[in-house]
Amino acid sequence: MSSPRADPDSSEEPKPGKAKTEFRNYTEGKLIERVYNTYLLMHTHQTVEFVRRKSAQYGSCSLRRMSVMEALQLLDQLVDESDPDVDFPNSFHAFQTAEGIRRAHPDKGRAGARPGPRRVPAPRVTRPRSPPDWFHLVGLLHDLGKVLALFGEPQWAVVGDTFPVGCRVQKSVVYGDSTFHDNPDTKDPRYSTEYGMYQPGCGLDNVLMSWGHDEYMYQVMKFNNFALPKEAFYMVRFHSFYPWHAHGDYGHLCSEEDRRMLPWVRELNKFDLYTKQEELPDVQQLRAYYQGLIDKYCPGQLCW
Secondary structure (H helix, E strand, O other), X not given: OOOOOOOOOOOOOOOOOOOHHHOOOOOOOOOHHHHHXXXXXXXXXXXXXXXXXXXXXXXXXXXXXEOHHHHHHHHHHOOOOOOOOOOOOHHHHHHHHHHHHHHHOOOOOOOOOOOOOOOOOOOOOOOOOOOOOHXXXXXXHOOHHHHHHHOOOOHHHOOOOOOEOOOOOOOOOOOOOOOOOOOHHHHOOOOOOOOOOOOOOOOHHHOOEOOOHHHHHHHHHHHOOOOOOHHHHXXXXXXXXXXXXXXXXXXXHOOHHHHHHXXXXXXXXXXXXXXXXXXXXXXXXXXXXXXXXHHHHOOOOEEO
């Protein structure tokens, strides 16, 4: 599918249920012990060798066949143990994110919608175009890779912020100063410099990211030929790379294409983060709209 735009239109910030400064609080809160322990295990075991092994294990998408909606229903069983802001099943977060995007970027031709009565057009006002309905679907899809935690993987190998393996850990990595002491790669001279095993400006496509739901879902989308633009694939693949898109680290590894894609990742992130709230959406009421998008862009039984 061809690329629709060079960058997304900026949208209004979603209205979170709490102050923005209260999100992603990794120092205090009722869930902090669970969160810290998840990152401690992640940062101990996520190595170059581990990532390569998991990529080979899951790259063939041969675990099972199921539809997108079936995968979403599986996430009814999963609470993300790395997230200090959420203590409810991840399936609700998927719909919260998608609906936040839908409100900010209204669809101009909803999948499956019937035409209504003809109206006299209002005077035309010039304004930036919003991405079409596929962006709503990205919000729904972005965390679907977390089904790996229901297929036998521990949560530290599925959830949480991602970071490049094979080079020095940057300061903005969550708990980076206290959780990597038992990671063998930090003692390997090949991987302990700023560039490690990479070349300057090599591009994130050539960087091994810590294994998790981002890369797995990207591989599922690619294997099943989702009819989405490359921006959609990119957002899913790097939406958890907070050290880069939120803090500006690892820029020395990025290409011009990564910098072009950065506004898309940040636009998704606004809704991924700030739509998290205890008031849960009515999934049954929303299901028909999103089933229409699924049928349009990634229908049927898929390989996972």
